[in-house]
Amino acid sequence: MVDWDFYPEHYHATWAQAREVLKAAAKPVIVAPLLESGSVAIWSIGSLDLENRAKIEREFANQRRYFNEKLEMLALCDSDLIETPDGTFTLTVAELKQWATEYTVLVGIGMVPSPVTKRGRIIIRPPGGGRPPVGIWKPAS
Numbered sequence: 001m002v003d004w005d006f007y008p009e010h011y012h013a014t015w016a017q018a019r020e021v022l023k024a025a026a027k028p029v030i031v032a033p034l035l036e037s038g039s040v041a042i043w044s045i046g047s048l049d050l051e052n053r054a055k056i057e058r059e060f061a062n063q064r065r066y067f068n069e070k071l072e073m074l075a076l077c078d079s080d081l082i083e084t085p086d087g088t089f090t091l092t093v094a095e096l097k098q099w100a101t102e103y104t105v106l107v108g109i110g111m112v113p114s115p116v117t118k119r120g121r122i123i124i125r126p127p128g129g130g131r132p133p134v135g136i137w138k139p140a141s
Helices: 015-024 050-073 093-102
Strands: 004-007 011-013 029-033 039-044 081-083 090-092 103-105 108-113 119-125
Touching: 004 015, 011 015, 050 093, 050 103, 050 108, 081 093, 090 093, 093 103
Parallel strands: 004 039, 029 103, 081 119
Antiparallel strands: 004 011, 029 039, 081 090, 108 119
């Protein structure tokens, strides 16, 4: 996938433009990958009615709690790194904590230790189960 399509506005964006779209979105923001590769829907929780906003705010709170517990379990501090499932992109633990207050992604996200010491790895759980999460590494035997 070279580019992204954002809905509901149907805005086409390069990777650099996508970063700016997400950065400029009213926070907190929900990011939902759609079936078509490269298509995502985003919307601010401020646009939701009060009942649904309360539900999403609980999701944000659960997300923050999950990451805080995993980070504590992995003994990672704010300056340690978190990597993407393919290991090519990193952010600091402090940046992840900030991200968790501003964004929620509607896919199954988890965290495991990275093969690199003092580093965590984000994993993505495929929908429907039955397959291992993307990002799980297996030590060489």
